[in-house]
Amino acid sequence: MTQPHIQVGIMADNRIIIVFDGIYNCNGKQVEGEQLFARTPNGIAWQGSTYDTLQFTPEQEEKASFLLQNVTIGIGFHWQRHENQRFRGGVELITEDKKIRVINNVKAEEYLRSVISSEMNATSSVELLKAHAVISRSWLLAQIEKRNNIEATATVYQSETNTEEERIKWYDREEHDNYDVCADDHCQRYQGITRASTQAVNEAVEATFGQVLYYDNRIADARFSKCCGGVTELFENCWEPQPHPYLTAQRDSSEGELPDLTIEENAREWIMSKPDTFCNTNDKSILSQVLNGYDQETSQFYRWRIEYEQDELSALVRHRSGIDFGTILDLIPLKRGTSGRITRLQIVGSKRSLIVGKELEIRRWLSESHLYSSAFVVDKQPYYNQSKFVLHGAGWGHGVGLCQMGAAMMGAKGYSYKGILAHYFRGAELHNLYNKEAE
Numbered sequence: 506m507t508q509p510h511i512q513v514g515i516m517a518d519n520r521i522i523i524v525f526d527g528i529y530n531c532n533g534k535q536v537e538g539e540q541l542f543a544r545t546p547n548g549i550a551w552q553g554s555t556y557d558t559l560q561f562t563p564e565q566e567e568k569a570s571f572l573l574q575n576v577t578i579g580i581g582f583h584w585q586r587h588e589n590q591r592f593r594g595g596v597e598l599i600t601e602d603k604k605i606r607v608i609n610n611v612k613a614e615e616y617l618r619s620v621i622s623s624e625m626n627a628t629s630s631v632e633l634l635k636a637h638a639v640i641s642r643s644w645l646l647a648q649i650e651k652r653n654n655i656e657a658t659a660t661v662y663q664s665e666t667n668t669e670e671e672r673i674k675w676y677d678r679e680e681h682d683n684y685d686v687c688a689d690d691h692c693q694r695y696q697g698i699t700r701a702s703t704q705a706v707n708e709a710v711e712a713t714f715g716q717v718l719y720y721d722n723r724i725a726d727a728r729f730s731k732c733c734g735g736v737t738e739l740f741e742n743c744w745e746p747q748p749h750p751y752l753t754a755q756r757d758s759s760e761g762e763l764p765d766l767t768i769e770e771n772a773r774e775w776i777m778s779k780p781d782t783f784c785n786t787n788d789k790s791i792l793s794q795v796l797n798g799y800d801q802e803t804s805q806f807y808r809w810r811i812e813y814e815q816d817e818l819s820a821l822v823r824h825r826s827g828i829d830f831g832t833i834l835d836l837i838p839l840k841r842g843t844s845g846r847i848t849r850l851q852i853v854g855s856k857r858s859l860i861v862g863k864e865l866e867i868r869r870w871l872s873e874s875h876l877y878s879s880a881f882v883v884d885k886q887p888y889y890n891q892s893k894f895v896l897h898g899a900g901w902g903h904g905v906g907l908c909q910m911g912a913a914m915m916g917a918k919g920y921s922y923k924g925i926l927a928h929y930f931r932g933a934e935l936h937n938l939y940n941k942e943a944e
Contacts, residue, residue, distance in 0.1 A: 506939045508613045508715065511645065512684040513695055515592070516576050517604040519544045523596065527569025529561040536561060542598060544605050549598055559598040570698060571596055573607060577689075592619075592697035601683060608684050609697075614710055616695060617641055622706050623694035624729075624909070629794035633913050634709035635922035639935070640727035640907055641693055643717040646938065647724040648692075649685055664745070671849075671860035672826075675744045718926065719936040720751045727930060731795065732806045733757050733844060733908035734880050734900025735775065735782040736766060737929065742842035743864050743903045751933040754843030757782040757911045766845035766880075769838065773882045775845055776899045779808055783911035784900075794913040806901040806910070809877050815891040818871075822852060825870045826861070830854025836871075836883045836894065844904040845880040864903055877901045906930065 521542040529536045543550045548557050563569035576590045594611030621629075621637045629637075655662055666673040681687055688695040718725035726749060728740065740752040756763045758781065766772045779785055785807050786792070813821065819833045832855040839860060840849040849862040852870075861867055864879035881898035907929040915925050923935065 508939050509646075509649070510594075510610055511613055511616055511649070511686070512597070513609045513611060513616065514681060514684040514687045515573060515590075515607045515609055515695075516688070517601055517606045518575070519604055521598065521605050521607060522574040523607075524572040524574070525561070525569070526571060526591075528564045529569065529571070529596075530564060531559055531561045535564075542605055544600070544603065548600055549605055556598075557600065560595065561597070562595045563593075566594065569593070573697075576696075588696070588699065590697045590699045599683060606683060609688075613642065613645065614714060616645070618706055618710050619695050619697050619699075620693050621709065622703070623696040628703060628705065629913065630916040631705050631709055632920065632922045632925065633794060633909075633916040634705060635713050636907065636912055636916075636925040637729070637909075638709050638713045639716050639718060639922065639926060640729055640930075642713070642715075643725050643727040644693065644729075645686060646717060647726040650724055651726070652685070671862070672866065673849075673860075673862045674866045675863045676865050677744050713922070714941055715937050715939040716935055717938050718751070718930055718933040720749070720930075720933045724938070725749070725751055725930060725933045727933075728752065728903070728906035729909055730900070730902025730904050730906070731908075732784045732901040732910040733904040734807065734878060735780050735784065736763065736844040736904070737906070737908065738842045738844040738846055738864075738904035740905055742846065742848045743905055751930045752906055753931050755928075755931070757784050757908050759783075766843060767841050769841070772838075772841050772845040772880075776808070776880060776882050776897055783914040784908050786910065786914055788914075788917075791910070791913045791917055794916075795909045806877055807899065809898045811872075811876070811896045811898070813894045813896075814888060815893065818894050819854070821873065822854075822870055825872075828859065829856060830859070831856030833894070835885065838883070842904075845899060846904060847879045847881070850879075871896070878904065880904070 524539045525537050545555060548555045549559060570591050570593050572589060572591045574589050575587050577587055592609050593615055594609055597608040597610060599606050617638055620641045621634055664675050686692040718727050735757055737755050739754060740749045741747060764771050764775055766775055815833060822833060823829050830852060834855060835853040837851040838847045839851050842848050846864050847867055848864055849860055850867050851858060851860050861870055867879045868876040878898055878900040880900050881896045884895040886893045886895060912925050
């Protein structure tokens with residue numbers, strides 16, 4: 506097969522400004538320069554007419570690009586901000602939820618050049634960049650394959666359970682109906698050629714062109730996070746209850762025993778200490794490989810701490826969950842995953858008690874943006890005429906699959922990209938899905 510073209514949802518707003526650098530064709534017109542698009546009750550207003558959809562195709566795909574103004578990145582996270590971003594490929598505008606949705610139609614390999622530069626630093630070591638190119642490509646194509654299977658079988662995808670006793674929810678790309686993947690942390694960071702800026706990135710993509718991880722004759726649903734905290738998590742503890750044998754629990758090191766962090770006492774001991782693992786590093790040269798400028802605003806991630814006064818926590822949970830618990834009296838971990846991440850947390854209030862999961866929903870409820878992870882232990886302390894809740898935590902992200910910080914350290918220690926992939930995706934094999942000769 507040849508490399509696929511994919512559709513990436515970039516942003517949605519009532520007013521869109523695109524600057525076309527090069528000639529683009531749309532509805533028989535040649536378009537260049539700055540263009541304004543506005544949402545109206547009847548569709549998309551542009552150059553005196555109204556449209557349901559608009560499709561812009563570059564005359565010279567390898568040379569033309571477009572600048573998209575005021576793109577929101579890090580949506581809902583503590584690093585959320587706006588950027589102007591430049592992209593290659595075509596652009597499609599559609600109406601979606603009373604806004605204009607901007608979709609980039611781009612080749613898979615061009616998409617990957619941006620992803621591995623956006624998810625990490627474009628100056629990362631070449632072996633880390635190669636490893637990330639493979640897993641980002643694998644994840645992307647596995648999601649497209651999964652979506653096609655769901656549509657072909659008319660499967661109803663259920664990602665939420667709501668009862669009086671519990672709220673269990675997970676977040677994945679299935680929320681996107683009008684395009685393959687989004688451009689933000691919800692899927693994979695894709696910030697166009699704004700980030701794809703080094704020869705090393707191009708070489709990493711070229712060296713792994715078309716390579717994906719395979720397991721049991723299917724593309725592996727490869728996942729990654731910033732920092733696992735020392736032990737990786739199982740897929741089914743974060744998303745749908747479907748185990749993937751190549752996403753196993755393992756200590757992020759070349760030696761040492763794997764602790765059973767599903768046991769509360771073990772989880773507390775592990776989180777309250779700083780075990781020797783690949784991702785336990787303060788080496789700035791390693792951190793700079795994984796953390797882009799805004800990510801480096803986060804200084805504590807392998808182990809972290811946050812405090813809430815009782816009134817503060819009660820107001821926060823009420824705001825983030827939409828549920829009035831009254832005064833929060835306790836936070837009780839009911840179930841932990843293999844990395845110590847809490848997958849079921851009981852929130853006890855003066856008005857009601859409720860179980861929340863999975864890991865990301867817990868992180869959303871207990872922070873104005875997101876907790877770094879759900880791998881935390883709770884210490885309740887007296888504080889004047891109320892209580893204080895101190896959360897001691899480990900890791901940044903869901904902890905499934907490749908640990909970016911650990912992989913950066915492995916690269917620095919001389920591991921090849923194949924060695925890095927073998928460590929984090931046990932039993933998965935490299936497979937060439939397409940090659941340049943077929944282009």
